[in-house]
Amino acid sequence: MDWEKTVAALLSENEKLGQENEQLKSLLCVVKENRDLRARTRSFNNDTLEEFSVSSPSAGKPSSLWQTTFDDRQFREHLQQTKTSNEHRTSSPVDLKSFIQSSMHTDTNETAEVQSCQADNPPEVKDRLLGEIAYQLDRRILSHVFQGHKRLYGFTLLNIPDKIIEVTTHPLTGKIDDGYRVHLTQRYSNLMDRLNQLGYKATLHPPFTEFIVNTYGILKERPGEYSTQAKVYNNPDFLGKLIMSTAPRKLQKDLLLVLTCLCNMAEKDRKPLLLW
Known part of the structure; x- marks a missing residue:
């Protein structure tokens, strides 16, 4: 049976x-x-x-x-x-606009800065920002699960279960650190449960974000830490409008969901949206 x-x-x-x-x-x-x-x-x-x-x-x-x-x-x-x-653009139960307003602080010049950056960015940079959003969520998830590992070369969302087994097994003796394995597995499970509530699917969105990064690339140059460009790039409202104006219509729903998940993780760890 x-x-x-x-x-x-x-x-x-x-x-x-x-x-x-x-x-x-x-x-x-x-x-x-x-x-x-x-x-x-x-x-x-x-x-x-x-x-x-x-x-x-x-x-x-x-x-x-x-x-x-x-x-x-x-x-x-x-x-x-x-x-x-009247098309509904996202499967997430979280209203992106209200989430942005509640999670980010703005000043009186922010709207002008966003509009200026939208006009100044060439199409290639806008495309790469789409890939950067997807890349940042992937890195954020991996860094959260494998918090004690500074180097994540070879780690992807699709091989997290295999990497948990790998990093909790001694390379010479083969001895398993059961406590550490349970700890990593629990962190991964808890995070997926939280993102699932936003509409994230562990079987669909990892290959989707990988596809977006491979298609659009990521930013070639990182903005200065305190530059106006960095401030605008970390503005969820700017990134949401960028998705709606730049991405193909059929990709917009899932890209907005990726952005929502990224905003959620940034709010929880109290760090900027884009980390370098």
């Missing part, structure tokens, strides 16, 4: 993983379409700029800022056409 229940559970889990795998394939297609769209938009922009230069030789060469703004506006207009007026 127990064997039959085990087989049924495994079949159910296999079916669930198959469905989530199909969902990830669908997300990959969306990102590819997004890249093709941007390539076509940039090509259109280049042709337009050439015509502008030929027809107005006395006007001089358009600035890179004008070209970037034009390119970004075209892409935003395309995204806006695909949005529905």
Whole structure:
């Protein structure tokens, strides 16, 4: 009887993983379409700029800022056409706007700084910020579980159970530190329970964040610790708007969920959203 229940559970889990795998394939297609769209938009922009230069030789060469703004506006207009007026963007039970307001402190100049940073960031940086959000959540989870380990090379969310076994087993004698293993397992379980309440799925979102990082990359240059750029990048409102204006529509719900989880962890450990 127990064997039959085990087989049924495994079949159910296999079916669930198959469905989530199909969902990830669908997300990959969306990102590819997004890249093709941007390539076509940039090509259109280049042709337009050439015509502008030929027809107005006395006007001089358009600035890179004008070209970037034009390119970004075209892409935003395309995204806006695909949005529905009353679509619910996140599966998280936590209202992102109210969570942001309750967990972060703002000053009177913050809105102006956010708007300025949105205008100054080129499309490539905006894309990399999407990857940075996903990367930061992954690192945050690993650092929380393996709190005593400064180097996490080779650690991923997908191999946490294996790494718990590895770090609690003596490399020479093979002796198991049962107490430490229970401690790490409990930390991982408690964190997953907390994030699950926000809508995080341990079988879906680890490969999703890995996919986002591999697709968009992460920031090449870290902002100065006390710079305006660092302040804006650590503003959840800015990051939420960035997701809505930059990410493909089908990725927005899960990216907002990733941001919500990151905000939750930052609030608990009283540290900035983005850590370097």
